[in-house]
Amino acid sequence: MKGMKGTQLYLNDVHRSFDGYKAINGLSLVIAQGEMRAVVGPNGAGKTTMLDIITGKTKPDSGEVFWDGDVDLTRIDEAGSARLGIGRKFQKPTVFETLTVEDNVMLSLAGARGVAAGLFHRTSRAQAARIDELLELVRLAEARRRLAGALSHGQKQWLEIGMLLAQDPQLLLVDEPAAGMTDAETMRTAELLRSLAGKHSVVVIEHDMEFVRALDCKVTVLHRGAVLAEGSLDHISANPEVVEVYLGR
Numbered sequence: 001m002k003g004m005k006g007t008q009l010y011l012n013d014v015h016r017s018f019d020g021y022k023a024i025n026g027l028s029l030v031i032a033q034g035e036m037r038a039v040v041g042p043n044g045a046g047k048t049t050m051l052d053i054i055t056g057k058t059k060p061d062s063g064e065v066f067w068d069g070d071v072d073l074t075r076i077d078e079a080g081s082a083r084l085g086i087g088r089k090f091q092k093p094t095v096f097e098t099l100t101v102e103d104n105v106m107l108s109l110a111g112a113r114g115v116a117a118g119l120f121h122r123t124s125r126a127q128a129a130r131i132d133e134l135l136e137l138v139r140l141a142e143a144r145r146r147l148a149g150a151l152s153h154g155q156k157q158w159l160e161i162g163m164l165l166a167q168d169p170q171l172l173l174v175d176e177p178a179a180g181m182t183d184a185e186t187m188r189t190a191e192l193l194r195s196l197a198g199k200h201s202v203v204v205i206e207h208d209m210e211f212v213r214a215l216d217c218k219v220t221v222l223h224r225g226a227v228l229a230e231g232s233l234d235h236i237s238a239n240p241e242v243v244e245v246y247l248g249r
Helices: 047-054 078-084 101-120 125-137 153-166 183-196 209-215 233-237 240-247
Strands: 007-018 021-032 036-040 062-067 086-089 171-175 201-205 218-223 226-231
Touching: 007 047, 007 201, 021 047, 021 201, 021 226, 036 183, 036 209, 047 171, 047 201, 078 086, 086 153, 101 125, 101 153, 125 153, 153 171, 153 183, 183 201, 183 209, 209 233, 218 233, 218 240, 226 233, 226 240, 233 240
Parallel strands: 036 201, 036 218, 086 171, 171 201
Antiparallel strands: 007 021, 007 062, 218 226
16 A cells, blocks of 8 residues: 555555564654654664665665555665655764865755765855755755864754755655754754744754753654554643653653
């Protein structure tokens, strides 16, 4: 059976074991086009393995994973998933620290040409306008000439989100963006991600419940490789099982 039309991402009864350990154990998940979704759960719940399966880094043992209705993601590798429009941001920011903020974004726009070609490439008017737009969006316009290595941890996270957006993904997979941020940076990051929903689908893996509340979206709780509960943060917070396995810790 193919994924439902109108859905960006469709996982049905997905399983994946590593040396007998069931990392993903009957996981089913549907993300609508333009939806923002937070995914939470204790360590070992399967959150990272789920992202690995969506991006083609890990193949499931069984189950269905469909993109945009009918594209079978189990047959696609990481490079292929990026070409489809699936963008992934890992927990630790990976920016070119010895280049300026602006050059980092320009390289991401350059994409397939690679670093060397990207640096010597003359930016077109349309590309320059897009760089300006992205730097405004991630609130780094005033820092455009600074070296990326001189940014705060939070600013590096925003820069990497800007670099991801330069590739114009349909889906952003964002892993613990609030980790290590100040309270002010955390709230600004929530605002930024909220502003992206609608134009993009956004899946955020997160531990910080204040950050999840600020995202103001549907929440999926994973436990032992499957969905334990789904709904608003208030709804899942009132679920006794969720409190027992996760929130009560």
